[in-house]
Amino acid sequence: MTVSEATKFTQTEMRKRPLVAMEQVSKVFSNGTLALSGMSLNVESGEFISLLGPSGCGKSTALRIIAGLGGASSGRIDWPSSRINAKGLPEGDISFVFQEPTLLPWKTVFGNVYLPLKLQGISKAVAHEQIMETLATVGLKDFAEAYPRELSGGMKMRVSIARALVTRPKLLLMDEPFAALDEITRQKLNDDVLRLWQTTGITVIFVTHSVYESAYLSNRIVVMKARPGRVHTDFPLETSGERDPLYRSSEEYREVCEKVSRSLIEAMGRQEVH
Numbered sequence: 001m002t003v004s005e006a007t008k009f010t011q012t013e014m015r016k017r018p019l020v021a022m023e024q025v026s027k028v029f030s031n032g033t034l035a036l037s038g039m040s041l042n043v044e045s046g047e048f049i050s051l052l053g054p055s056g057c058g059k060s061t062a063l064r065i066i067a068g069l070g071g072a073s074s075g076r077i078d079w080p081s082s083r084i085n086a087k088g089l090p091e092g093d094i095s096f097v098f099q100e101p102t103l104l105p106w107k108t109v110f111g112n113v114y115l116p117l118k119l120q121g122i123s124k125a126v127a128h129e130q131i132m133e134t135l136a137t138v139g140l141k142d143f144a145e146a147y148p149r150e151l152s153g154g155m156k157m158r159v160s161i162a163r164a165l166v167t168r169p170k171l172l173l174m175d176e177p178f179a180a181l182d183e184i185t186r187q188k189l190n191d192d193v194l195r196l197w198q199t200t201g202i203t204v205i206f207v208t209h210s211v212y213e214s215a216y217l218s219n220r221i222v223v224m225k226a227r228p229g230r231v232h233t234d235f236p237l238e239t240s241g242e243r244d245p246l247y248r249s250s251e252e253y254r255e256v257c258e259k260v261s262r263s264l265i266e267a268m269g270r271q272e273v274h
């Protein structure tokens with residue numbers, strides 16, 4: 001094999017290596033609850049995956065274990081294409097967005113978004129451009145000096161997303177980020193997240209219990225089964241056109257939603273779908 005062939009081979013192999021691999025992960029909480037059992041999932045770079053399932057099926061538990069916020073009871077999480085730190089995590093490469101924006105009320109929008117960079121020891125002056133650029137990507141360039149109390153729920157969530165993106169992570173974990181927002185704001189933020197995903201090439205794992213949201217956003221949907229949580233169906237979602245507000249009223253979207261709903265009902269067994 002020539003050197004160039006060897007390089008090509010390595011590059012092909014690299015591309016095939018997932019960003020993160022969950023292998024047979026189980027989680028038993030101290031009160032004996034078996035939240036996950038034998039959950040395996042490979043996430044490729046650049047994917048937008050939705051983890052979809054009913055409340056209590058272990059979505060948050062799975063996401064927290066991936067983020068290193070809670071250990072697995074058995075099984076493993078691997079980061080085959082990243083350099084990992086002593087805690088087994090790819091340092092600085094993962095960001096988390098929760099349902100609550102959790103902003104510091106005494107800090108401005110700028111100050112809140114600066115926090116993760118401050119923790120990395122970066123001065124405000126050096127961070128300034130990066131923060132303003134990130135605020136622009138979420139449409140908040142003109143609100144840098146505003147305080148959280150002056151913002152709507154949707155704008156607070158945008159700040160939370162900017163704070164997650166400011167460190168330029170490879171992987172964005174989102175745990176039902178829009179569940180508390182009104183429908184119109186939620187749809188607007190869905191479009192913004194899609195645009196961010198398309199323009200940055202970031203990998204997203206998005207937890208939701210909404211069939212409609214997962215079908216609109218994802219290029220792959222993983223439907224989870226409950227008690228204990230594990231993967232029920234894992235299907236790619238290629239659509240012919242752009243995901244935009246028109247897509248919401250298309251026949252294709254309706255068919256995807258129906259397919260995903262059926263899978264969710266199957267996953268839930270005899271329980272009812274809400």
Ligand SMILES: Nc1ncnc2c1ncn2[C@@H]1O[C@H](COP(=O)(O)OP(=O)(O)O)[C@@H](O)[C@H]1O
Nearest residue numbers: 029031033035054055056057058059060061062
């Ligand atoms: N810290 C905890 N201690 C005990 N049980 C927990 C804890 N966190 C979650 N659980 C239980 O684990 C299961 C999965 O929870 P969770 O991952 O939050 O589900 P989801 O995010 O899908 O709603 C649920 O039955 C929940 O009650």
Ligand SMILES: [Mg+2]
Nearest residue numbers: 059060061175
């Ligand atoms: Mg949850």
